[in-house]
Amino acid sequence: MRSSTLFVICQCSAFSSIAAGSILSTPLSSHQILPDNFKPPQVFKNANLLRNINLEKGYVKETVNVVIENIDAKEQDTYYIPFKAEAIGNVGGLEVRDKKDPEKPAFRSEVVEYDPYSPTQFYRVTLSTPLAPSAQQTLSINYHVLSALAPLPATIDQQDKQYLLYTFSTYWPSAYVTEKQKTKIKFSTADIPDYTAQPLREGKTFTYGPFEKNPAGVEQEASVRYEFTRPITHATLLERDIEISQWGGNLATEERYWLTNKGAHLAGQFSRVEWARTQHYSPPTSALRGLTLPLQVGSLNPYFTDDIGNVSTSRFRSNIREANLELKPRYPVFGGWKYSFKVGWDANLGSFLRKVKKGDGYVLRVPFLEGPKMGEGISYEKVDLRVILPEGATNVLYESPIPVLASEMSSHKTFMDTLGRTTLKLTAMNVVDEARDKDLIVTYDYPLMAAYRKPLTVFAGIMTVFATAWGIGRLDVSIAQP
Amino acid sequence: MAVEVLEPFLKGDTGRNTRGLLRLIILCTIAAAAVASRLFSVIRTWHPLGRVTGGTLYPGLMVTSGIIYHVLRLLSMPVDIRNICVLLAPGFSGLTAFASYLITSEMTTSPSAGLLAAVFMGITPGYISRSVAGSYDNEAIAIFLLVFTFFLWIKSVKNGSAMWGALTALFYGYMVSAWGGYVFITNLLPLHTFVLICMGRYSPRLYVSYSTWFSLGTLASMQVPFVGFLPIRSSDHMSALGVFGLLQLVAFVEFIRQQVPNKQFQTLLRGLIFVVFVVSMGVLVLLTVSGVIAPWSGRFYSLWDTGYAKIHIPIIASVSEHQPTAWPAFFFDLNLMIWLFPAGVYMCFQHLKDEHVFVVIYAVLASYFAGVMVRLMLTLTPVVCIAAALAISSILDTYLVADNPIPTETQSNGQATGDSVKSATNMIKDSLRSTRNPVLGIYSYISKASVVGAVTTYLLLFVLHCTWVTSNAYSSPSVVLASKLPDGSQHIIDDYREAYYWLRQNTPDKAKIMSWWDYGYQIGGMADRPTLVDNNTWNNTHIATVGKAMSSREEVSYPILRQHDVDYVLVVFGGLLGYSGDDINKFLWMVRISEGIWPDEINERNYFTARGEYRVDDEATPTMRNSLMYKMSYYNYNALFPAGQAQDRVRGSKLPAEGPQLSTLEEAFTSENWIIRIYKVKDLDNVGRDHASAVAFDKGNKKKKTAKRRGARVLRVE
CATH class of the missing domain: 3.40.50.12610 (Rossmann fold)
Known part of the structure; x- marks a missing residue:
């Protein structure tokens, strides 16, 4: 076990320089290293727990509503959520809120330890107000797990149905004693040929339990195999650039995707005849045929290119109500195939940027993600978001709607810049398309003098050229005057 | 009104400046038009049609784009190298238009000829075919270098200036690094010199410019790795060397002529010519036989014998642009210029100064080569533009004049306007004087208007033709095919x-x-x-x-x-x-x-x-x-x-x-x-079968097997 984990880590470091390569589990940073044999103090118990697993998309989405009770003598505010070491690298978007008061900001939650040798890893949730002894609180825990679904059989024919296998524990792996719990799974289809652990089956829903009195850390493995004849669209990397031009009043967005389909591979080779034949009635298929990007209303000048130029198979429908960019890859992307491309568009800056009434401050509000929106969902292993602010912007602050792994300030030098533009780079791992609806807020200061820097530089440059030309014109280079 | 307002700008010193500015603006517009008419293809695709650096290429093109890239980077203009490659050819075509303005201006005193040549060069399909956006090919920069080198050469022959000669050599070196067609220059300049000598036009100016160009240019061309020692070893380059030697002899003879009495000089000259001829031929043959000088290359032969390639080098013949040119192609690529071309060449004969001799030779050679290979239409195009511009400008200079010519000594001086009948009778009266001192010019507004109108129509039709050809024939990239759907929308x-x-x-x-x-x-x-x-x-x-x-x-x-x-x-x-x-x-x-x-x-x-x-x-x-x-x-x-x-x-x-x-x-x-x-x-098959039987097995040729089994069963029963 240890050696194999170590191998994975080594591989990661070896490949980390490749931008589009697999960044499976780049170590999540940690502020506090806990000892190897750490056990969360048994100060809570889960009085009641309902776990919902949603398998309607190409990734696993879990919602756990749990009533926790402080069984300690003192008031407590630290709740631990355990994950298996091999799974924690794929967990993303973990968010814990007070179920009773969902308007309040989410509790602080972070990975507390990343020690690759420990079989169990923890998220630590800090409650905003400590829980008094024997008081109860209802938590709503949301997260999604990427790469947890495996096609079985792993290779299928072009027109075959695709089945996915999902293995999980019917008990929610908790660090505390659970009095009572129930697990529900929701599918997108009723075609579920294989499953274990005798659930209660109602149409597209499975229910396990209720289970009584589960001790901490206990698990019961179960698996389901269900039909999912849709592509499992996965971006190994998304680079998203948001560039602000305060002079031009323009917000330019460019996104570079490295997509792959994690569905079942083709058993044989791709057959165009068969593909063309089925195109007339477009049956469900595991191949990715197209992507729809609903952009902000008012977006314009979209482009869709890849490494070898413009892709002519895109369509942009824009009107007052919507601006949909419909993309079609050059070829259908079957399981195991890859497709990388680049899209970009412009938008009026006015609807995203606001000037603070006093001083030189500005507030920018942009969606964290604007990627494809599809029924089967799309997951991103790594998202690099760069917000390129105007040259000379200072005092940059941001508030991210989803957990950010790293943030970095740098300078981006482009069109006739002298200093370079202030750039905020945010890196997030294991993101899913739900982040589309969440906004990133960035504030910065942009003094007036910074705005006039470039016109003055260009003016000086052109004057220099003229002066030089004039000077050269005055030179006399003839050998002898006749 | 407008004329009065403009008056001070068009006359005197200010007028010179205004015209200069006007000319500059026109040239810039032409350059812009030249670039714009090459962008049809970009609308459909952005990619340069895939040339990847190889080890055996002329480096000029890539070095040029690299330099542009780095200069832009230095000015912090982050332009993708791909976009530079795409737009390099159109950009250089703007420069080509400028170069043809310069060279034509050297040919004639007419100010409009240069501008016309620039327009022609800017939009003629014959050149656009090789310089549309995305055609990242050696020819993209080579044609500019070709025309500009010729301009510098003419300038240097005219002035007898070592500086212009050195500039010619510099651009010749650039040309060598950019395109294999440099051999055309290598042979055309010596030929020009040779013809001038034969015409008895040897002058120290010619000596200075040719010697400067040849010595510096040869050295420059040898710096290109792909060319190396070819300039002194291959037969293709021997004419330049030969003319260089001849020029030295002629200079020597001229020198002697000034020093020696006439009679001895004749004898000396004959002896000298005989000895030099025999010795140089002998050396040439010897070197060729011994293999020091490479024999003519196969492509060279295919220029003279169009059937040669098909028999000996099918790989060259298999390229469509190496085929002999079809006649319609001339009209397709050059349109009205193809019939103005002979007129322009004829007008060169009228003046026949050194530079006109050059145009004549260039015209003859390029016409032949363009007939042999479609691709060489490209070298013909510049001279056609120059000649056509000369022809058109002389028509326009004659007809597009609002004022009537003022006869020097006739009485009709004051009432010339419109009164052509009278002046005609006047001229008949004193026909003797008029033949002695003829008044040339067009008087009738009708004839002026009709000729100018006709020329304008032709020019407009030419523009129309160029636009049509460019957008339809030359701008379709070979990797992307465009077609029209029944509803008229474009389908790619x-x-x-x-x-x-x-x-x-x-x-x-x-x-x-x-x-x-x-x-x-x-x-x-x-x-x-x-x-x-x-x-x-x-x-x-x-x-x-x-x-x-x-x-x-x-x-x-x-x-x-x-x-x-x-x-x-x-x-x-x-x-x-x-x-x-x-x-x-x-x-x-x-x-x-x-x-x-x-x-x-x-x-x-x-x-x-x-x-x-x-x-x-x-x-x-x-x-x-x-x-x-x-x-x-x-x-x-x-x-x-x-x-x-x-x-x-x-x-x-x-x-x-x-x-x-x-x-x-x-x-x-x-x-x-x-x-x-x-x-x-x-x-290879896992079980070592050959593929044919493996496929047969996979398809389940059960017939044979079932037949065998049945046979066996039958036997067992019996």
């Missing part, structure tokens, strides 16, 4: 890039792709995979190997594929769409080229039917139907049609009811319109 057929991108994304990095060499650069650039042969592989044998693999039976081809480590084979098939530039139509060249190396194994005759037809249907010969190319093109094609209805829309023929079977290859990818078909070469 992007099969090439679809398949190339599939290769790029979904095959191993090191996968070797075999295809005909035409697609080598495209695969290298767009699919980013190694290929067996590409557009720069002048290794004929290797190309012939690919040709052999394509034209042989599977059993013969498979070992070739294995030996060359081929993973994928790519063929272009236009049968579904009616795309005629496909591999089946190129197939005979593959056969011919491989027959050149393996005449025993490949025979072109076997691919034709008994009646000498090249067919793909039921009557196709067995050799044809068993060739790998045929099988790959039509494999599984039948499945698209109802039984027995398969149709090839390029060849316009019905295909055999049963399609070909492949056993050593399997279909890996076929693009949307079937233009590109990619096959994967199967690995």
Whole structure:
């Protein structure tokens, strides 16, 4: 076990320089290293727990509503959520809120330890107000797990149905004693040929339990195999650039995707005849045929290119109500195939940027993600978001709607810049398309003098050229005057 | 009113400045138009058609784009190198227009001739064909260098200036680094010098400029690695050297003539000429025989004998732009200029100064070469533009004058306007004086208007023609095909890039792709995979190997594929769409080229039917139907049609009811319109069977086996 984990880590470091390569589990940073044999103090118990697993998309989405009770003598505010070491690298978007008061900001939650040798890893949730002894609180825990679904059989024919296998524990792996719990799974289809652990089956829903009195850390493995004849669209990397031009009043967005389909591979080779034949009635298929990007209303000048130029198979429908960019890859992307491309568009800056009434401050509000929106969902292993602010912007602050792994300030030098533009780079791992609806807020200061820097530089440059030309014109280079 | 206001700007010193400014603006506009008319293709695709740096190329083009890239980077203008490559040719065409302005201005005093030449150069299809956006080719910068070098040469001959001569050499060196067509300059300048000497126009100016150019230029050209020592070893360059020697002799003789009395000089001259001729011929022959000087290259022969290439170097003949030019092409590429061209050349004879001699020689040579090879239309275009501009400008200078010519000594001085009858009678009266001192000029407004109107119409039609040709014929990139849907909207057929991108994304990095060499650069650039042969592989044998693999039976081809480590084979098939530039139509060249190396194994005759037809249907010969190319093109094609209805829309023929079977290859990818078909070469069979029997087994030829078993059972019962 240890050696194999170590191998994975080594591989990661070896490949980390490749931008589009697999960044499976780049170590999540940690502020506090806990000892190897750490056990969360048994100060809570889960009085009641309902776990919902949603398998309607190409990734696993879990919602756990749990009533926790402080069984300690003192008031407590630290709740631990355990994950298996091999799974924690794929967990993303973990968010814990007070179920009773969902308007309040989410509790602080972070990975507390990343020690690759420990079989169990923890998220630590800090409650905003400590829980008094024997008081109860209802938590709503949301997260999604990427790469947890495996096609079985792993290779299928072009027109075959695709089945996915999902293995999980019917008990929610908790660090505390659970009095009572129930697990529900929701599918997108009723075609579920294989499953274990005798659930209660109602149409597209499975229910396990209720289970009584589960001790901490206990698990019961179960698996389901269900039909999912849709592509499992996965971006190994998304680079998203948001560039602000305060002079031009323009917000330019460019996104570079490295997509792959994690569905079942083709058993044989791709057959165009068969593909063309089925195109007339477009049956469900595991191949990715197209992507729809609903952009902000008012977006314009979209482009869709890849490494070898413009892709002519895109369509942009824009009107007052919507601006949909419909993309079609050059070829259908079957399981195991890859497709990388680049899209970009412009938008009026006015609807995203606001000037603070006093001083030189500005507030920018942009969606964290604007990627494809599809029924089967799309997951991103790594998202690099760069917000390129105007040259000379200072005092940059941001508030991210989803957990950010790293943030970095740098300078981006482009069109006739002298200093370079202030750039905020945010890196997030294991993101899913739900982040589309969440906004990133960035504030910065942009003094007036910074705005006039470039016109003055260009003016000086052109004057220099003229002066030089004039000077050269005055030179006399003839050998002898006749 | 307007005229009065403009008056001070057009007269005197201010007028000179105004006209200068006007000329500058016109030139800038021409340059902009020249760039703009090359952007048709960009609207459809952005990619330069895949040239990848090779080791045996002229470096000028890449160095130029690299320098532009780095200068822009220095000014912190982050322009993608790809965009520079795309726009390099249009940008340089603007410069070419400027260069032709300069060279034409040297020919004549008319101020409009230069501008006209610039316009012509800017928009003529003959040049656009090689400089549209995205045609990242040597010619893109070479034509500018060609014209500009000629300009500098003329300037230097006119002034006898070593500086201009050195500049000529500098740009000549640049030209050598950019295009193999530099040989044209290498031979044209000596020829010009030679003709001038023969015309008795030797002058110290000629001596200075030629000697400067030759010595510096030869040194400069030898700095290019691909050229190396060719300038002193190859026969192609010998004329320049010979003329250089001749020039020294002539200079020497001139010198002696000034020192020695006339009679002795005659004897001396004869003796000298004889000795020098014999010695130099002897040395030349000796060096050629001993191999120090390379014999004429094959391409050189093909310039004189158009049938040479087809017999000896099929690979050159197989390129469409190496074919002799069809007559309509001249009109297509040059339009009205082709009939103005002789007029312009004739006008050069009228003046026949040194620079006009140059234009005449250039015109004669380039016309011949343009007739031999389509590609060389490019070298003809500049001189046609110059000559046509000379002709048109002289017409316009004569007719487009508002004022009537003022006869020097006639009485009709004051009332000339409109009173042509009277002045005519006047002229008849004193006809004697008028013949002595004729008044040249056009008086009638009608004739002025009609001629000017006609010329304007021609020029407008020319613009129309150029725009049409450019947008329709020369701006369609070969990788993207555009067609119109019934509702008039544009439909783009992007099969090439679809398949190339599939290769790029979904095959191993090191996968070797075999295809005909035409697609080598495209695969290298767009699919980013190694290929067996590409557009720069002048290794004929290797190309012939690919040709052999394509034209042989599977059993013969498979070992070739294995030996060359081929993973994928790519063929272009236009049968579904009616795309005629496909591999089946190129197939005979593959056969011919491989027959050149393996005449025993490949025979072109076997691919034709008994009646000498090249067919793909039921009557196709067995050799044809068993060739790998045929099988790959039509494999599984039948499945698209109802039984027995398969149709090839390029060849316009019905295909055999049963399609070909492949056993050593399997279909890996076929693009949307079937233009590109990619096959994967199967690995050796696991159990050591040959592929044909393995395929037969997989298909379950149960008949044989069941028959055997039954037979056995019957025996047992008895």
